[in-house]
Amino acid sequence: MAVKIAHLGPRGTFSEQAALAFQTWLQNHGGQESTLIAYPSILQAIQAVADEAVSLAIVPVENSIEGSVAVTLDTLWQLESLQIQQALVLPIRHNLITYASQPQAIETIYSHPQALGQCQQWLTQHCPQATLVPTRSTTESLQHLADHGTTAAIASTWAAQLYNLPVLAHTINDQPDNCTKFWVLSSQTATQGTHTSLAFSLPINAPGALLKPLEILARAQINLSRIESRPTKRSLGEYLFFLDLEASLDAAHTQDTLSALATCTEQIKLFGSYNTIAVPAQTPV
Numbered sequence: 001m002a003v004k005i006a007h008l009g010p011r012g013t014f015s016e017q018a019a020l021a022f023q024t025w026l027q028n029h030g031g032q033e034s035t036l037i038a039y040p041s042i043l044q045a046i047q048a049v050a051d052e053a054v055s056l057a058i059v060p061v062e063n064s065i066e067g068s069v070a071v072t073l074d075t076l077w078q079l080e081s082l083q084i085q086q087a088l089v090l091p092i093r094h095n096l097i098t099y100a101s102q103p104q105a106i107e108t109i110y111s112h113p114q115a116l117g118q119c120q121q122w123l124t125q126h127c128p129q130a131t132l133v134p135t136r137s138t139t140e141s142l143q144h145l146a147d148h149g150t151t152a153a154i155a156s157t158w159a160a161q162l163y164n165l166p167v168l169a170h171t172i173n174d175q176p177d178n179c180t181k182f183w184v185l186s187s188q189t190a191t192q193g194t195h196t197s198l199a200f201s202l203p204i205n206a207p208g209a210l211l212k213p214l215e216i217l218a219r220a221q222i223n224l225s226r227i228e229s230r231p232t233k234r235s236l237g238e239y240l241f242f243l244d245l246e247a248s249l250d251a252a253h254t255q256d257t258l259s260a261l262a263t264c265t266e267q268i269k270l271f272g273s274y275n276t277i278a279v280p281a282q283t284p285v
């Protein structure tokens with residue numbers, strides 16, 4: 001039976017590109033068939049897995065220029081039940097899609113906040129007059145394009161092709177090696193892989209409170225590939241810490257280290273162990 005995979009829509013998003021790459025991977029590793037289902041927001045795509053409307057969701061988690069995707073981290077913490085089955089790293093190329101004949105004629109530019117952030121230097125240089133308007137996805141922004149040429153959107157060349165829209169400027173991202181990491185989430189336990197993600201809150205707000213968990217990881221010789229703080233949302237100045245460890249949950253040494261971590265954290269949530277697939281830069285067919 002085909003598994004259902006949720007992603008941010010409408011069709012043509014970078015999330016759908018990641019989902020298509022994962023669909024091919026599933027087919028090639030065990031012959032699993034899958035169908036992709038587009039949701040209007042990242043939150044709704046994640047919620048669909050928690051509600052068992054789909055088996056998997058593919059969501060962006062971190063970009064090499066803009067950093068973390070807050071809604072993904074926050075929702076993972078709130079929902080408790082979801083696990084990371086796989087990570088995918090996708091090269092991201094942004095394009096200015098518009099009927100305008102020159103960037104100076106554009107009054108309003110729509111896109112996902114990550115895309116606007118990843119192109120801010122280019123936009124400041126070429127469209128300083130334009131108002132930037134955030135949308136829920138890069139392809140939602142295409143619905144705002146007016147054919148008189150005072151509006152523009154930022155999305156992939158694939159999205160421009162899908163909707164038959166003109167690209168005025170190609171590869172406008174400020175860094176050529178712009179990449180986004182996506183996580184494949186499901187409610188199945190994930191215990192094996194090169195990386196393990198977790199988050200914790202601290203029992204007290206006092207000097208050294210964060211040092212203790214970090215010291216445990218350092219003594220265990222477990223390398224961190226990421227540490228990120230997010231507000232607990234309980235009160236100003238209180239944080240959750242999201243960590244990616246270079247360790248697998250199925251190793252006894254990792255389990256021992258996590259038991260030690262539990263003694264100096266308030267709440268700790270494990271999001272699973274997973275491997276990473278590097279998706280080549282190419283337009284899906």
Ligand SMILES: O=C(O)C(=O)Cc1ccccc1
Nearest residue numbers: 013014015112114115137138
């Ligand atoms: O809006 C999209 O296309 C997404 O999939 C979210 C996103 C936006 C910008 C870079 C990477 C992912």
